[in-house]
Each structure stands twice: as C-alpha cells, then as structure tokens.
Amino acid sequence: MSTTVWMAIGVAVVVVFWAAAVHNRLRQLRNRVDNAFAQIDVQLKRRHDLIPNLVEVARGYMAHESSTLEAVARARGQAAQAAAHARRHPGQAAAMASLAGAEAALGSSLGQLMVLTESYPDLKADAQMQSLSEEITSTENRLGFARQAYNDEILAYNDQASQFPDLLIARLIGFAHLDMLQATESAQERAAPQVRF
Numbered sequence: 204m205s206t207t208v209w210m211a212i213g214v215a216v217v218v219v220f221w222a223a224a225v226h227n228r229l230r231q232l233r234n235r236v237d238n239a240f241a242q243i244d245v246q247l248k249r250r251h252d253l254i255p256n257l258v259e260v261a262r263g264y265m266a267h268e269s270s271t272l273e274a275v276a277r278a279r280g281q282a283a284q285a286a287a288h289a290r291r292h293p294g295q296a297a298a299m300a301s302l303a304g305a306e307a308a309l310g311s312s313l314g315q316l317m318v319l320t321e322s323y324p325d326l327k328a329d330a331q332m333q334s335l336s337e338e339i340t341s342t343e344n345r346l347g348f349a350r351q352a353y354n355d356e357i358l359a360y361n362d363q364a365s366q367f368p369d370l371l372i373a374r375l376i377g378f379a380h381l382d383m384l385q386a387t388e389s390a391q392e393r394a395a396p397q398v399r400f
Contacts, residue, residue: 228363235356236293243384244290253342260332265323275309279309299382300385
C-alpha cells in the first residue's frame, strides 16, 4: 500500500476516534442534564404531594373560601400534568414553558391561600398547618436550588454542543440545543418591595 492510502486510513481513524469522543462527552453532559431535571422532578412531586394535605387542613377552617381551595387543587392537577409531560421531554422548549407556566399558576394559587390564612388565626395557629407550611417552604427552597443546578447543566451542555468543531458532530447525531428554565413572573413581581413610612 502506498503512503497516501496509509495517510487516508490514519486520518479516518483519527476522525472516528474524535467523533466517538465528542459523542461520549455530549452524552455525559446530556445525562447530567437529565439527572438535574430528575432532581427538580423529585421536589415538584414532593410539593404536589404536600398540597392536598394543606388544602384539607385549610378546608376545616375556611368553609367560606371553597373557590380558593378548588383553585389550588385545580392548579396542582395542571402542574402535575405539566411535570409529567416535562419528565417525558426534558429540555424541550414547549415542555419547559408549560411546566414553568403551570408552576407559576400553582405558586399564585398557593400564595392566595396563604394570604387568606392570615384572616383565620385558628388556622394559622394549627400545628399541622404550621408543619405543612414549613415543609412547603423547605421544598420551595430545594426547588430553587434544583432549578439553578439544572440551568447550570443546560449551560454546560449547550456550550459544549455549540463549540466548533464539536458542533459538527452534535448537529449530525442529534444533540440539539436545550432551553433553560426561565422565571415566569413579570418584572413588577421581581422588583423589590417598596417600604414607605
């Protein structure tokens, strides 16, 4: 065989090994994204499991607020459906947007419920209600950390998949860009509260 043939074989072998290394690196990053989403999913499930208990405790004290309690239950159901869809399609823009919207609606409904509990001192003082409120607050904190970790993993994955020459292999074998979880509240809701005396 001539030198040219050996050189062509050598280049082909190098390209194959390079493509395999890129694939393995991207697969590892994608697995880390999937794991980070699974951590969010665990916290969402925990949150969704706590809400019916919270609603039942509140129902005993807030008989006249059934529409608020039903809104929380309905929002929980929609959030659970969105989480199930996102679980099947982590990183897809539509699934993530649906999940973020459903979780924002659930958060809003829970916020309204918590505001109403202020009008019911007996409910506010109930030990089970206090315990559930603490559990939900703790879960919300864990959820915030899990979302940050997920977005960090998405960033690492997207950075790797969009850098030349890795992007050639990424596009060729289907490692598409993934979307981060975005905050859904408006700028007004994110603004710091104004305190006036």
